[in-house]
Amino acid sequence: MKDRWNFKLSAPAIVACNILISVLAHLIIVMPFVPSMAIMVAAVVIILIMDRYGAVNEIFDSYIAHKKVAVVSGAVCLVVIPISLTSQNYAAQIACTAVVYMIACLGLNFQMGSTDMTNFAPAAFMGLGAYGVGVAVKHFHVSPWVGVLIGVAAAVAFGFVIGLPTLKTKGYYLSLVTMAIQLAFTQIIYITPFLGGQGGLTDLASSGGRFTLFGLSLYKRYTVAGIRFAPQIPYLIFCGVVLVLLTYVAMRVYFTKSGLSLNTIAQDEIAANCMGIHVSKQKLFAFVIGGVFCSIAGSLYAGLDAYVGPDTYNFSKSLMLICMVILGGMDNSIGIIVGTFLLTVISEKLRDVGDFQQLVYGAILVIMLIVRPNGIIPKRVRNYCAVTGRTIQKNVLKAAKAKAGKPAGDKG
Numbered sequence: 001m002k003d004r005w006n007f008k009l010s011a012p013a014i015v016a017c018n019i020l021i022s023v024l025a026h027l028i029i030v031m032p033f034v035p036s037m038a039i040m041v042a043a044v045v046i047i048l049i050m051d052r053y054g055a056v057n058e059i060f061d062s063y064i065a066h067k068k069v070a071v072v073s074g075a076v077c078l079v080v081i082p083i084s085l086t087s088q089n090y091a092a093q094i095a096c097t098a099v100v101y102m103i104a105c106l107g108l109n110f111q112m113g114s115t116d117m118t119n120f121a122p123a124a125f126m127g128l129g130a131y132g133v134g135v136a137v138k139h140f141h142v143s144p145w146v147g148v149l150i151g152v153a154a155a156v157a158f159g160f161v162i163g164l165p166t167l168k169t170k171g172y173y174l175s176l177v178t179m180a181i182q183l184a185f186t187q188i189i190y191i192t193p194f195l196g197g198q199g200g201l202t203d204l205a206s207s208g209g210r211f212t213l214f215g216l217s218l219y220k221r222y223t224v225a226g227i228r229f230a231p232q233i234p235y236l237i238f239c240g241v242v243l244v245l246l247t248y249v250a251m252r253v254y255f256t257k258s259g260l261s262l263n264t265i266a267q268d269e270i271a272a273n274c275m276g277i278h279v280s281k282q283k284l285f286a287f288v289i290g291g292v293f294c295s296i297a298g299s300l301y302a303g304l305d306a307y308v309g310p311d312t313y314n315f316s317k318s319l320m321l322i323c324m325v326i327l328g329g330m331d332n333s334i335g336i337i338v339g340t341f342l343l344t345v346i347s348e349k350l351r352d353v354g355d356f357q358q359l360v361y362g363a364i365l366v367i368m369l370i371v372r373p374n375g376i377i378p379k380r381v382r383n384y385c386a387v388t389g390r391t392i393q394k395n396v397l398k399a400a401k402a403k404a405g406k407p408a409g410d411k412g
Helices: 011-030 033-052 055-065 067-084 089-114 122-138 144-166 172-190 232-254 257-267 269-274 279-305 315-328 333-371 384-388 392-404
Strands: none
Touching (some): 011 033, 011 055, 011 067, 011 089, 011 333, 089 232, 089 257, 089 279, 089 333, 144 172, 232 257, 232 279, 232 333, 257 279, 269 279
16 A cells, blocks of 8 residues: 655745746746646646645645635736736747636536536637627627627527437537537538638627727737737736636536536436436536636637637537646646646647657657546545534534524524
8 A cells, every 4th residue: 555645835835836837837838848847747747646646636635725815815816927927929829828727628618527428519609708708899890708608608508409308318428429519510600601711700809899898908919017918918917817716616516516516417327317316417517607608708709819719619629628638637627627727738849849749749648648538637525524524513403403494503
């Protein structure tokens, strides 16, 4: 039996850990390909060694025990990272792209990680959000925020359209259905002039496609205290806030009855049905909420590039998102964020090697799937008491009083 490390962190240690993570993220983004890859490989190796001896789980428990310190210090680091990029336009673009993909992968995880439904159409859901913004700005001449709402509504409807015919399918059959839907989505865009056809919707910036908040443009080169920032910096901060909020939502769903139901369906649908779980309803829930996350990511991506085209949301993009979820660790929000960040940076840095980009990218994935098939940070066992701050006795007492028809706060 392997020894386990005692790796409990105090509050100051958590602050130092957040600072270290921020520094590493900054270096990975701004440094050239070779040193950036070296830092990523070293970080992954250290994580795997720590996880082998149980240190990763203890670090997670330490963060839960010091939630307030972790959240406050993490929020400060979230603001400092964009500021540290200053005038580095390309690095800021990579960071924005990574954050957008993280949001999409969190949505895809509801299907792949929680429910074990392989969805080959996440890029189609992203496309709905992106084209919602594009159509709203280009054709209806309204705010891109209206386009976000259009994309979310379309994603909800599309989630039902996909979910209803696939309720009776699973495994390879479900994969084939979603694959066909992704290919059909791309073809529909190609043959629809209203959506720009093969050329897409271009020059959205001149049509008011950039997001604004309280009258301030989120994509603009600002000068503060004599420091001239890259135009992506305000947008990166905004996308980071959206990522934090949606990560919180994803984690809360994970610790609810719905999250547990999705995992039960992933293990055995028949057993889940026998336990009283409405399998069809929960599958539809996974498709819809995952589609909403991807739609929001697509809307943000449209605001970043000021362009929406079919080649941006094709089958290759879906495969890339699936690889990010698998690499990071399915059904673990933090693992998915880590895996998405690493693969996004790798794919961008590999542009320097030209024709060998796909070869190197594929080799990295094959090696990781052989060495670590469960992902860099695999899913953890739920700890309801630590997260909710309740003891088992309190939960039992609350359930007993609710069953007896008494208010939870009644001590009589």
